Amino acid sequence: MSYTRVDFQTDQEVRWCPGCGDYTILAAVQNFFAGLDIKRENVVFVSGIGCAARFPYYMNTYGMHAIHGRAPAIATGVAVANPALSVWVVGGDGDFLSIGGNHLIHALRRNIDMTLLLFNNQIYGLTKGQYSPTSETGKTTKSSPAGSIDYPFNPISLALGAEATFVARTLDMDRNHTTAMLKAAHAHRGSALIEIYQNCNVFNDKAFIQLTGKSERHANRIDLVHGQPIVFGANKEKAVVWDGGRAAIVDRASVSPSQIIVHDAHAEDASAAFALSRLAHGPYGPTPLGIFRDVYRPVYDDALQDAVTRSTAARGSGDLGKLVTSLGTWTVE
Amino acid sequence: MDSDHNPVTPLPEAPGVTGTNGGVTVDRADRMVIRFAGDSGDGMQLAGNRFTDAAAIFGNDLATLPTFPAEIRAPAGTLPGVSSFQLQIADWDILTPGDRPGVLVAMNPAALKVHLQDLREDGILLINEEAFDERNLHKAGFETNPLDDGTLDGFDVHRVPMETLTKAAVKGSGVSGRAVLRSKNFLALGLLLWMFGRDTKVTADWVRKKFGRIEPVMNANLAALKAGYNYGITTESFARQIEVRPAALPPGTYTNVNGNAALSWGLIAASQLSGLPLFYASYPITPASEILHELVRHRNFGVKTFQAEDEIAAAGAALGAAFAGSLAVTGTSGPGLSLKGETISLAMITEMPMIIVDVQRGGPSTGLPTKPEQSDLFLAVWGRHGESPLPVIAASSPSDAFEVAIEAARIAVKYMTPVILLSDGYIATGSEPWRLPDIASLPHLEVPFATGPNAGDQFLPYLRDLRTMARSWAIPGMPGLEHRIGGLEKEEGTGNVSYDPANHQLMTDIRAWKVANIANDIPEVEVDDPDGADLLVLSWGSTYSAVRAGVGNARRKGAKVAYARVRYLSPLPPNMTTVLSSYEQVLIPEMNNGQLSRMVKAEFARPVISYSKVEGVPFQFGEISAKIMEIAGR
Ligand SMILES: Cc1ncc(C[n+]2csc(CCOP(=O)(O)OP(=O)(O)O)c2C)c(N)n1
Ligand code: SF4
Ligand SMILES: [Mg+2]
Numbered sequence: 032m033s034y035t036r037v038d039f040q041t042d043q044e045v046r047w048c049p050g051c052g053d054y055t056i057l058a059a060v061q062n063f064f065a066g067l068d069i070k071r072e073n074v075v076f077v078s079g080i081g082c083a084a085r086f087p088y089y090m091n092t093y094g095m096h097a098i099h100g101r102a103p104a105i106a107t108g109v110a111v112a113n114p115a116l117s118v119w120v121v122g123g124d125g126d127f128l129s130i131g132g133n134h135l136i137h138a139l140r141r142n143i144d145m146t147l148l149l150f151n152n153q154i155y156g157l158t159k160g161q162y163s164p165t166s167e168t169g170k171t172t173k174s175s176p177a178g179s180i181d182y183p184f185n186p187i188s189l190a191l192g193a194e195a196t197f198v199a200r201t202l203d204m205d206r207n208h209t210t211a212m213l214k215a216a217h218a219h220r221g222s223a224l225i226e227i228y229q230n231c232n233v234f235n236d237k238a239f240i241q242l243t244g245k246s247e248r249h250a251n252r253i254d255l256v257h258g259q260p261i262v263f264g265a266n267k268e269k270a271v272v273w274d275g276g277r278a279a280i281v282d283r284a285s286v287s288p289s290q291i292i293v294h295d296a297h298a299e300d301a302s303a304a305f306a307l308s309r310l311a312h313g314p315y316g317p318t319p320l321g322i323f324r325d326v327y328r329p330v331y332d333d334a335l336q337d338a339v340t341r342s343t344a345a346r347g348s349g350d351l352g353k354l355v356t357s358l359g360t361w362t363v364e
Numbered sequence: 365m366d367s368d369h370n371p372v373t374p375l376p377e378a379p380g381v382t383g384t385n386g387g388v389t390v391d392r393a394d395r396m397v398i399r400f401a402g403d404s405g406d407g408m409q410l411a412g413n414r415f416t417d418a419a420a421i422f423g424n425d426l427a428t429l430p431t432f433p434a435e436i437r438a439p440a441g442t443l444p445g446v447s448s449f450q451l452q453i454a455d456w457d458i459l460t461p462g463d464r465p466g467v468l469v470a471m472n473p474a475a476l477k478v479h480l481q482d483l484r485e486d487g488i489l490l491i492n493e494e495a496f497d498e499r500n501l502h503k504a505g506f507e508t509n510p511l512d513d514g515t516l517d518g519f520d521v522h523r524v525p526m527e528t529l530t531k532a533a534v535k536g537s538g539v540s541g542r543a544v545l546r547s548k549n550f551l552a553l554g555l556l557l558w559m560f561g562r563d564t565k566v567t568a569d570w571v572r573k574k575f576g577r578i579e580p581v582m583n584a585n586l587a588a589l590k591a592g593y594n595y596g597i598t599t600e601s602f603a604r605q606i607e608v609r610p611a612a613l614p615p616g617t618y619t620n621v622n623g624n625a626a627l628s629w630g631l632i633a634a635s636q637l638s639g640l641p642l643f644y645a646s647y648p649i650t651p652a653s654e655i656l657h658e659l660v661r662h663r664n665f666g667v668k669t670f671q672a673e674d675e676i677a678a679a680g681a682a683l684g685a686a687f688a689g690s691l692a693v694t695g696t697s698g699p700g701l702s703l704k705g706e707t708i709s710l711a712m713i714t715e716m717p718m719i720i721v722d723v724q725r726g727g728p729s730t731g732l733p734t735k736p737e738q739s740d741l742f743l744a745v746w747g748r749h750g751e752s753p754l755p756v757i758a759a760s761s762p763s764d765a766f767e768v769a770i771e772a773a774r775i776a777v778k779y780m781t782p783v784i785l786l787s788d789g790y791i792a793t794g795s796e797p798w799r800l801p802d803i804a805s806l807p808h809l810e811v812p813f814a815t816g817p818n819a820g821d822q823f824l825p826y827l828r829d830l831r832t833m834a835r836s837w838a839i840p841g842m843p844g845l846e847h848r849i850g851g852l853e854k855e856e857g858t859g860n861v862s863y864d865p866a867n868h869q870l871m872t873d874i875r876a877w878k879v880a881n882i883a884n885d886i887p888e889v890e891v892d893d894p895d896g897a898d899l900l901v902l903s904w905g906s907t908y909s910a911v912r913a914g915v916g917n918a919r920r921k922g923a924k925v926a927y928a929r930v931r932y933l934s935p936l937p938p939n940m941t942t943v944l945s946s947y948e949q950v951l952i953p954e955m956n957n958g959q960l961s962r963m964v965k966a967e968f969a970r971p972v973i974s975y976s977k978v979e980g981v982p983f984q985f986g987e988i989s990a991k992i993m994e995i996a997g998r
Contacts (some may be wrong), residue, residue, distance in 0.1 A: 072843040081613035087848050090923050093840040095687055098710050104677035108684025111670060116840050137673040269414025336669055349665030351633055352803045361421050363613045
């Protein structure tokens with residue numbers, strides 16, 4: 032059976048602000064699912080709270096709009112209880128990185144089989160515009176009228192530090208790139224985190240203009256492609272090379288081709304991916320997009336299922352009568 | 365004479381018969397309270413548990429009360445480092461681990477200092493005399509040596525050179541150095557087994573099974589056990605044995621089980637009876653961790669356990685597993701229940717079945733983490749944001765936890781609601797003989813699975829079964845039943861997000877009604893009132909044993925007193941109104957500051973005498989009967 036995009040739409044009115052980046056992501060995801068060889072009933076979307084977290088209501092799959100920050104934990108339960116399901120988690124930067132930061136890092140390190148879509152708009156949208164854990168220092172918001180004094184997370188570095196096996200970054204405005212990332216994440220067994228730069232046109236408009244603006248984007252998009260040398264710029268005039276222990280941007284002409292880093296998303300060691308994530312601490316200049324890391328590590332849900340299967344094979348299916356007598360019994364006549 | 369005999373079974377024949385056994389006097393007792401006390405490193409829990417097993421298999425009725433220090437390694441020899449294990453064995457149906465021990469094993473001065481005050485005036489003391497050196501005496505705060513200064517006058521004191529005996533016994537076992545003295549708990553145990561006329565076979569078999577893989581340790585323990593036993597036989601100062609005969613318990617097959625194990629088995633049973641795979645998520649916390657430890661051992665029952673990063677995640681994972689079709693359970697103690705609150709409210713509004721186990725301990729905050737209390741009742745019944753009623757049910761003894769776990773699952777699944785199951789540290793770690801149920805006759809648990817569209821070709825997740833008001837449970841993987849649930853208010857029927865004022869009122873009312881209606885699906889409160897009393901004593905949770913025994917004791921002293929146990933705390937059973945209005949006075953003993961008392965006062969407008977105790981130790985039956993006598997004016 033094959034689906035069309037309509038099969039993944041629900042009868043619920045989509046309630047985001049007109050112009051919100053969430054619309055384009057929703058369309059990209061629905062289109063992506065229509066092209067998949069997957070049964071709709073085997074898909075579960077779980078979200079926390081926030082504008083982004085309304086997402087499951089608009090996907091005609093199984094879904095739960097849960098509580099703020101806890102979606103990765105709830106989705107863990109879904110995935111572990113039934114490893115055959117395709118589990119997706121949606122949350123904002125507040126949801127995943129602030130209140131739910133703990134659950135996010137633990138889901139990643141356990142390598143639960145789920146895809147996490149982090150809608151990073153660098154602001155608290157639903158609560159009407161406070162700074163978030165990804166807002167830049169100095170940002171003026173309702174809760175930081177004189178500029179925020181918080182230092183932000185770099186979500187990619189955080190995920191890599193949390194032992195994530197798949198980490199990617201994409202942009203709401205680039206449907207093809209988003210789709211490519213969704214595809215790769217879906218193909219990855221284990222936790223896959225995609226940071227999606229998402230424009231909140233009401234409370235943080237143009238936050239990603241350096242990467243989306245017609246005149247800016249060519250100079251700033253560093254597209255990571257596995258197996259390819261990392262070069263970028265309107266005329267590919269920039270390159271990324273090793274400079275001591277870190278990755279650095281140089282004029283391509285100033286280095287020999289062999290000095291340019293060839294991106295290896297499948298490298299066992301995460302150090303190179305981490306170094307690349309440090310090229311930008313936010314979308315303010317040249318910023319890498321694409322898959323930073325995509326490696327295999329045993330998946331928690333599979334390991335637990337295996338343990339159950341093995342135990343059952345070794346000891347036979349549990350027998351309640353034997354269980355309650357297992358500590359020894361005596362009989363009163 | 366005071367006795368914690370179960371008032372529903374006949375009294376035993378008069379105890380206290382004395383006979384002889386090859387020159388040794390044998391005192392026959394109908395019951396005996398034994399307490400093992402020593403440093404946390406002395407292995408007293410192990411000794412106590414082994415003695416319990418031997419007594420259980422011998423056929424005594426029994427009840428146990430282990431007491432642990434809060435610190436894992438409190439400084440050796442100090443008062444906070446003392447660990448103890450009390451049990452009562454009897455030749456008839458007893459309910460409690462007893463109030464005051466008749467035999468006290470003291471492995472060091474600190475143990476003696478802490479426990480001597482409880483020993484009966486005619487009590488027997490087994491003392492590890494070599495531990496009474498100047499350093500240990502000082503650490504325990506003794507100015508002079510109590511073994512010599514008259515402190516112990518009147519007791520039947522046995523000073524045993526346990527260390528010398530142990531060293532001699534384990535020679536050749538392969539254990540050396542400091543490890544040698546680790547076996548001294550087995551020496552004490554062997555001696556005690558002799559005193560009670562038990563052989564060492566049950567214990568020796570256990571040692572072989574447990575330590576078989578580390579041969580030197582196995583040999584050392586076996587040698588110490590035997591040496592202790594032989595010391596009893598050969599030492600003249602031990603001229604007295606105590607005989608406690610097997611109890612005339614109702615016929616059946618028995619096992620000795622603690623509350624955490626029984627609860628775990630009950631969850632496994634509920635999984636089998638419902639056909640739902642069991643998923644248990646937890647973050648370690650005393651005294652609930654053993655449920656996780658127990659369940660992980662039974663994966664061949666299809667059990668999945670998940671050690672989460674915190675209690676919020678554990679509750680969340682359980683809810684996710686419930687959504688995916690598991691019998692989902694999360695277990696914790698009070699601090700963890702606080703953390704789970706928001707998720708429980710989500711389970712409540714999404715109407716997902718889930719069990720939250722709270723093994724209560726002394727609070728607030730870290731409080732008395734290893735001691736029992738019943739102070740989370742309000743938290744369980746009321747402690748959530750929004751209008752969030754849910755069923756609350758409490759286990760009243762270790763073995764009762766099995767049945768209560770099945771009952772919690774029945775209610776959760778049938779009514780599509782989270783259920784809180786209350787246990788406590790006393791139930792969790794205490795053990796008692798459990799007459800095994802007939803597994804084949806346990807009830808099948810019906811699951812309200814959605815099997816197809818319920819409104820034309822559509823599936824509406826909030827259409828209800830009008831008998832239970834439960835919605836149906838549609839599980840991912842079922843084609844055509846794709847639906848979304850969530851924390852936003854639902855439109856009745858469709859489950860779509862709704863901000864409609866009248867709908868919110870309606871849904872709030874339906875959720876409350878659904879839970880209140882469970883009162884019609886639970887057993888009535890049974891009152892035991894043989895004499896037409898004016899005073900009713902109510903117990904809930906683990907006060908059961910002391911209250912039941914206290915009532916029996918008061919009756920034997922001539923008081924007219926009725927007794928009832930409340931197992932369902934929310935909703936309360938339907939006949940509570942009638943029961944409460946039939947008595948002039950109602951006494952509720954609780955290990956909290958009167959929480960059930962307040963609930964009863966508020967709900968039934970009845971005066972209640974609250975008897976509260978928050979000392980981290982269970983009520984003694986003597987305290988309960990004294991209170992009853994006081995109220996009865998006797
Ligand atoms: C426990 C709890 N605390 C606070 C809130 C309020 N709240 C809802 S969404 C949100 C932040 C949303 O920001 P983000 O996660 O970035 O999502 P966005 O709206 O930007 O998509 C907050 C603070 C809540 N719903 N629950
Ligand atoms: S507030 Fe911002 S993120 Fe939220 S819906 Fe509106 S535009 Fe989108
Ligand atoms: Mg945001």
